[in-house]
Amino acid sequence: xxxxxxxxxxxxxxxxxxxxxxxxxxxxxxxxxxxxxxxxxxxxxxxxxxxxxxxxxxxxxxxxxxxxxxxxxxxxxxxxxxxxxxxxxxxxxxxxxxxxxxxxxxxxxxxxxxxxxxxxxxxxxxxxxxxxxxxxxxxxxxxxxxxxxxxxxxxxxxxxxxxxxxxxxxxxxxxxxxxxxxxxxxxxxxxxxxxxxxxxxxxxxxxxxxxxxxxxxxxxxxxxxxxxxxxxxxxxxxxxxxxxxxxxxxxxxxxxxxxxxxxxxxxxxxxxxxxxxxxxxxxxxxxxx
Amino acid sequence: xxxxxxxxxxxxxxxxxxxxxxxxxxxxxxxxxxxxxxxxxxxxxxxxxxxxxxxxxxxxxxxxxxxxxxxxxxxxxxxxxxxxxxxxxxxxxxxxxxxxxxxxxxxxxxxxxxxxxxxxxxxxxxxxxxxxxxxxxxxxxxxxxxxxxxxxxxxxxxxxxxxxxxxxxxxxxxxxxxxxxxxxxxxxxxxxxxxxxxxxxxxxxxxxxxxxxxxxxxxxxxxxxxxxxxxxxxxxxxxxxxxxxxxxxxxxxxxxxxxxxxxxxxxxxxxxxxxxxxxxxxxxxxxx
Numbered sequence: 146x147x148x149x150x151x152x153x154x155x156x157x158x159x160x161x162x163x164x165x166x167x168x169x170x171x172x173x174x175x176x177x178x179x180x181x182x183x184x185x186x187x188x189x190x191x192x193x194x195x196x197x198x199x200x201x202x203x204x205x206x207x208x209x210x211x212x213x214x215x216x217x218x219x220x221x222x223x224x225x226x227x228x229x230x231x232x233x234x235x236x237x238x239x240x241x242x243x244x245x246x247x248x249x250x251x252x253x254x255x256x257x258x259x260x261x262x263x264x265x266x267x268x269x270x271x272x273x274x275x276x277x278x279x280x281x282x283x284x285x286x287x288x289x290x291x292x293x294x295x296x297x298x299x300x301x302x303x304x305x306x307x308x309x310x311x312x313x314x315x316x317x318x319x320x321x322x323x324x325x326x327x328x329x330x331x332x333x334x335x336x337x338x339x340x341x342x343x344x345x346x347x348x349x350x351x352x353x354x355x356x357x358x359x360x361x362x363x364x365x366x367x368x369x370x371x372x373x374x375x376x377x378x379x380x381x382x383x384x385x386x387x388x389x390x391x392x393x394x395x396x397x398x399x400x401x402x403x404x405x406x407x408x409x410x411x412x413x414x415x416x417x418x419x420x421x422x423x424x425x426x427x428x429x430x431x432x433x434x
Numbered sequence: 435x436x437x438x439x440x441x442x443x444x445x446x447x448x449x450x451x452x453x454x455x456x457x458x459x460x461x462x463x464x465x466x467x468x469x470x471x472x473x474x475x476x477x478x479x480x481x482x483x484x485x486x487x488x489x490x491x492x493x494x495x496x497x498x499x500x501x502x503x504x505x506x507x508x509x510x511x512x513x514x515x516x517x518x519x520x521x522x523x524x525x526x527x528x529x530x531x532x533x534x535x536x537x538x539x540x541x542x543x544x545x546x547x548x549x550x551x552x553x554x555x556x557x558x559x560x561x562x563x564x565x566x567x568x569x570x571x572x573x574x575x576x577x578x579x580x581x582x583x584x585x586x587x588x589x590x591x592x593x594x595x596x597x598x599x600x601x602x603x604x605x606x607x608x609x610x611x612x613x614x615x616x617x618x619x620x621x622x623x624x625x626x627x628x629x630x631x632x633x634x635x636x637x638x639x640x641x642x643x644x645x646x647x648x649x650x651x652x653x654x655x656x657x658x659x660x661x662x663x664x665x666x667x668x669x670x671x672x673x674x675x676x677x678x679x680x681x682x683x684x685x686x687x688x689x690x691x692x693x694x695x696x697x698x699x700x701x702x703x704x705x706x707x708x709x710x711x712x713x714x715x716x717x718x719x720x721x722x
Contacts, residue, residue: 151559202582262463265474266481276699277692278656280573280673284680285688292502365569372571376664385574392577392665404574411570
């Protein structure tokens with residue numbers, strides 16, 4: 146309770162601010178309508194009208210919640226209007242990119258820890274790669290994939306997601322694989338362990354806490370990457386595409402519902418990674434860190 | 435795809451250069467020179483050059499079409515001839531969109547962190563929410579902010595403000611708690627007021643955390659400024675240039691814009707790292 150109370154208070158504050166903002170932003174439209182009709186609106190009336198507009202500048206929370214509920218429960222999951230359907234498309238892209246990002250990140254980290262020349266050559270470029278705004282590459286990756294004859298948008302989306310998510314894995318894994326101290330490494334050498342055995346029996350188990358810490362960052366990054374991959378150049382499926390459609394057709398409610406759905410998806414993914422981490426830690430015989 | 439390349443000599447030459455540079459790098463990395471500052475810069479530079487040579491060789495060797503992958507030399511030529519256009523895009527996107535947004539967002543985050551510093555209740559409430567929001571795909575707000583603030587740079591700056599705010603806030607709040615109990619007690623025994631202790635102990639102690647947040651924010655700022663342009667922009671700006679040139683299959687111009695974005699992003703990041711080294715010279719991570 147001591148932990149929930151402050152969070153709930155801040156959340157309540159945000160909702161209040163949101164309502165105030167909705168009244169403030171949407172009142173202009175109400176006044177304009179009233180002026181056109183040649184009438185004036187009382188304050189109470191005006192507030193009521195700002196709460197239920199078709200195309201509000203800022204939809205109040207209950208309108209967004211209503212639209213979200215309709216998107217989730219109002220259509221069969223195979224329908225193009227269902228947010229579950231679009232959310233699943235985005236989820237698939239996220240998982241593909243996430244998996245690709247983990248593979249690339251771990252592979253690079255292992256070769257960097259193993260070979261000094263790799264560390265010196267690749268590590269600076271890995272850092273530079275993250276200062277390149279990936280979204281600049283997104284439309285081009287789509288065209289490139291198209292030219293190479295790759296059908297659909299799954300692969301380009303996964304590439305963008307992987308580009309964003311490999312970096313936290315790489316950085317943490319380099320740290321984690323270097324986590325064993327010299328004494329432990331020396332011990333394995335006295336056993337006559339090969340490099341591969343050192344990795345398998347010492348370095349990789351020792352890096353697990355770092356690995357899972359990075360996964361939480363990486364999955365959030367993969368989701369951002371997937372949504373960015375869905376935004377440009379006319380995608381039709383996925384939460385990013387929903388936002389785009391809402392923007393192009395001037396339907397703010399669709400945009401907001403997709404945005405909230407993306408937030409919920411992000412929360413669920415992070416929780417899932419946390420649960421996975423707990424499970425692995427218990428199986429490896431660890432205690433709570 | 436696997437037919438013999440039309441110009442094998444280009445491919446073979448590039449492969450030879452690649453192997454040569456790689457062997458040189460292996461040598462350098464193991465040598466004493468590889469441990470000096472010059473060696474530390476030379477090895478990644480050689481790696482970058484080797485990648486460019488290989489790229490050029492593959493494009494020329496297989497005669498890859500311009501609309502798939504232009505060669506680095508073609509991109510370089512485009513960069514040189516289109517410099518005024520690229521400069522205009524740079525001013526619009528980076529100087530007008532990303533930079534003001536970055537400054538406002540980071541300033542607001544630091545101010546908020548200091549404002550809630552005296553209320554542990556608010557901190558306990560804001561920190562989990564801030565952490566969660568920092569993980570959300572805030573770029574999705576782009577269409578909404580373009581609707582509110584119009585097509586010009588204001589909407590781009592607004593998106594950047596929202597994107598950088600939470601990562602910086604979370605880091606700054608953590609940073610303000612980073613000073614040790616003992617140090618704070620020492621300030622108290624000297625009779626330091628809240629503000630004195632904040633200015634002389636806790637703000638300096640928060641700097642490594644703040645710069646961590648600023649570095650994350652610097653890349654987010656560029657992403658925000660460019661993505662917002664996909665949803666509407668004047669007829670210049672880097673995001674606009676990329677989306678229109680992709681449509682016209684002018685991939686050399688797209689790559690030239692990406693090169694500008696990469697250089698701008700790295701310079702931005704480097705600048706922050708440089709300031710960090712000056713401000714947090716006392717921190718263990720800065721001692722070499």
